Amino acid sequence: MRIPPSPNKSGGVLHSCSNSSSRGVDLQPSEQGIIALANELTALQQKDREGKLTESEQKRLFQLVQAEQTQNEKFNSFLNSPEIQKLTEEIRRTEQQQNVNLASYRKLQKEVLSQMPTAVMLYPLIFDDRLELILVSANTPPIRRTVKIKKEELNQLIIDFRAGLRDNGSEDVKEPARQLYKTIIKPFESELDQLKIDTIIYAPDGQLRYIPLSALYDGKQWLIEKYRINNITAESLTGFNLKPISKPHILAGAFGGKDGDKRSGFSGLPATLIEVQKISDRFANTTTLIEAAFTKNATATKANSYTILHLATHGFLSVDKPEDSFILFGDGDKATIRNIQDWSLKNIDLVVLSACETGIGNKIGSGIEILGLGYQMQSAGARVAIASLWKVDDAGTQALMEAFYSELQKENVTISEALRRAQIALIRSPQYNHPNYWSAFLAIGNGL
DSSP: OOOOOOBOTTSOBOOOOOEEOTTSEEEOTTOTTHHHHHHHHHHHHHHHHTTOOOHHHHHHHHHHHHHHHHHHHHHHHHHHSHHHHHHHHHHHHHTTTOSOOGGGHHHHHHHTGGGOTTEEEEEEEEOSSOEEEEEEOSSSOOEEEEEOOOHHHHHHHHHHHHHHHHOTTOSOTHHHHHHHHHHHTGGGHHHHHHTTOOEEEEOOOGGGGGSOGGGOBOSSSBGGGTOEEEEOOGGGSSSOSOOOOSSOOEEEEEOBOOTTOEETTEEOBTHHHHHHHHHHHHOSSEEEEEGGGOOHHHHHHHGGGSSEEEEESOEEEOSSOGGGOEEEOTTSOEEEHHHHHTOOOTTOSEEEETTEEEOOTTOOOOSHHHHHHHHHHHHTTOSEEEEESSOOOHHHHHHHHHHHHHHHTSTTOOHHHHHHHHHHHHHTSSSSOSHHHHTTEEEEESOO
């Protein structure tokens, strides 16, 4: 495809061409300059609506529309190729249509990104021999990059990164964080800067769900210091742009117990009592369920009367059988993903699961248990869920949650922005600046 050149300020022209980076990233033909051309098209369409186009501008508008159609045709050909069709159909079959359907990118552009011009959706697809990265913004055709990395190499990088993240004494975590930044974010660095992006809506594929995008490192700062990040599922494409919740009604449950105690095979979480009490002290409209009073029946019965459901308890995400993932209550009872499907959470803006962990150890699954947790919370009606990818120690969790609710209480602060600010507060603290403490937590759903 040839995109027509446009005069630039120095009298030259913007050309499109193929290129590649030193990191083994292929730029698709005609993508260089696509943002400038999209901006030009938007400006001409505005003038056309106002009836102010000159004859030469009419011709230029025609050229740009034709170029945009060609670019869309090319991306749709990519989506419709047998290899991509096979992978996306397999993803939707094995994940029961819980992940975002890439073919619905126009819906995302219209219903979400058009309201948030400084946001983009980042969608990776993992193949045996490469990683395909898709960036969708409000006004440009989707931009694609191909990263030449084998699946086995990517998986090992994920395992190394998780090992560094889970060890709060590790000094080696920045190296895999830097490598993953170069793999996932750097291919779009210039586009993110040109579009003045401050929000990444993330739809990770497979094993990438086991790592937090927030903890990728560019050599100077963590990604969360530059962008707010919000993971999405197929249930996330409605209900965006809702009002912040600075005056919520909260139902907060705490597993409690003492250090060294065991209940239903799980250790006590004494800091959860402090965590929930601080929430109650901060927000007047808070009801607490503590230890033995924190039951599945009480929680399910009361939950939909509130706008935030905070569960400070053990949660386990099962790799082998994602449907058996569960939340543990103070009396030892459990609610599985299947149970949550039957709950009604339509009045809930936010579900916080502050002590979840995955059971992957040194193995890696498909990540569907992480996707499924957020999906089922949203399917039951909740707007967004915050969960952790590994169990953070009690004190670290308490520090992050206190910072999170402090930010959420402020006017005009969204859920994802409150989480981002809380994470940055820990990054800048002397005690909890290791990503083990702050990056475990991610927002899944409509937190923008």
